Amino acid sequence: EAQVTQNPRYLITVTGKKLTVTCSQNMNHEYMSWYRQDPGLGLRQIYYSMNVEVTDKGDVPEGYKVSRKEKRNFPLILESPSPNQTSLYFCASSHGAWETQYFGPGTRLLVL
Amino acid sequence: AQKVTQAQTEISVVEKEDVTLDCVYETRDTTYYLFWYKQPPSGELVFLIRRNSFDEQNEISGRYSWNFQKSTSSFNFTITASQVVDSAVYFCALSEADTGNQFYFGTGTSLTVIP
Helix, strand or coil: CCCEEEECCEEEECCCCCEEEEEEECCCCCEEEEEEEECCCEEEEEEEEEECCEEEECCCCCCCEECCCCCCECCEEECCCCHHHCEEEEEEEECCCCCCCEECCCEEEEEC | CCCEECCCCEEEEECCCCEEECCEECCCCCCEEEEEEEECCCCCCEEEEEEECCCCCCEEECCEEEEEEHHHCEEEEEECCCCHHHCEEEEEEEEECCCCCCEEECCCEEEEEEC
8 A cells, every 4th residue: 555654653752862763664755854833833844855965955854854875764863952843744745846745644743 | 824724614515505715825936836635524535636847737626626825825615506415524735846846725614514
């Protein structure tokens, strides 16, 4: 089954404790992206990747890192989480930046 | 400046009414793509439609229809004879092919269909 998976689905952590949210897709998509969803703000793009070893900033990259060492995986790293990073995070993939994106189920993060 | 504006934050309609969700976008690109996604209460994001800037034909899919007007930079979405299952948050999105690889979402419209 074609899908985008994210782990964990729910995470509670404390300020400053490094965490990684994994994202994996099995559709051989070149383009992958991370978004955060906050009430009243819609979805905002954090980082995206056009292909392996090619990443770029979206609208809200501060406090986040990403890497794309393999085509199927695109982890999101919060090196020192802060409470303002409490949000719902979505990973997505597609064949290109202008193609239909397929989304993972979301990861709900609470930073205390 | 917001590249995609969904001015309607929340809409409530009674079942079987028609409802139109507005989407206004801003771009200087000649080639761009517009999308609508649905987020039901369960939280997943469901793709509804993709339209490129060269195709202004309106599209109909069952009870759903989309009106793309480049002259007003709008890509509105109409649900005919709404049903309770249409209750969701709907997002309009833009991708610009000439100037970048980013994807821009609007802030969403929460639709409640009352039985």
